[in-house]
Amino acid sequence: MRIHKEGTGSISLSVCIFIAVNSLLFLCLPSSWWILQYAILLMTLVAMSLVVYFFRIPSRVLAEDDNLILAPCDGKVVVIEEVEPDEYFTEKRLQISVFMSVLNVHVNRNPITGEVVYSQYHPGKHLVAWHPKSSLLNERHTVVLKHKNGQEVLAKQIAGALAKRIVNYLHVGGVATQSEELGFIKFGSRVDLLLPIDTIVNVKLGDCVQSGITPLAKWK
The missing domain is CATH 1.10.287 (Helix Hairpins)
Structure with a gap:
């Protein structure tokens, strides 16, 4: 460690x-x-x-598999649902959200390997991270990665009631490698992934996942 x-x-x-x-x-x-x-x-x-x-x-053997979409953070799966995106995408997407408690490892990792095509920081509130409006109203940083198959994945780091600083290491035009560090959120928060609607989900609500290890979903 x-x-x-x-x-x-x-x-x-x-x-x-x-x-x-x-x-x-x-x-x-x-x-x-x-x-x-x-x-x-x-x-x-x-x-x-x-x-x-x-x-x-912690010391871990991180996964790397082009067919899988890995957990971007440690924590508990709190949302699996179809949503109307509020940013970047215009069509419905599949949202999977992972909540991190203050006791979870807070390193955020890239869920896939792909080109960084979008990166945007949004100042905002600090509602509790499981609040349904936290994805829209809280401080957050959004990035979109384009996989070599042409599909895009949006990862949104969201601050919580205690989280006061979001760090993101990706830059538009760069290449993100699966399981490498995406960023860090200090003191409790969550990460949302917006995936293609036909993505095959590998987890269920309440599952505990590990960043860079647990496959949340796979390409159809």
Whole structure:
């Protein structure tokens, strides 16, 4: 396991807070208050550890299969339905959405290999990520990948109530490789995929999936 580069600032800040808070406590409080000192030491140590844990990248054997559309993130499948797209596409698409809790690995990965034909950031609200309007109203970043078979997949990173920063590494004109990093969302969120309507779905609602490993669907 290693730590993601996006965690550098947050982890450094949490370490500084941990050192500052506990240094002040042990310097300013009398020794007779040692129970309080050690209780706060334990709580701040747990909080700092959780921040480090959030930015983990576990060791995995990632999949690569041109016939499959892989999960873009770790989490639980919360939506599988036909929708009228609000962006890029004009015809109905099949939406599969994966919700990430703060305990999930938050690295986002490319679901397919393809040319990046669209990339757009949208500022917005921070509704809870499972809210039905979060796909339309929340802060989000949308990219569209064009597979070599001519089909296109839209991936939308959506911020949640706690998520305050979306990072996307793709650029229009570039080539995204399946299972390589698409981006990162800090502290809880979700990713929507919009697929061709005739795509064959391999998961069901409530399934837990892993980015770059679990096949959400396959081409017809």
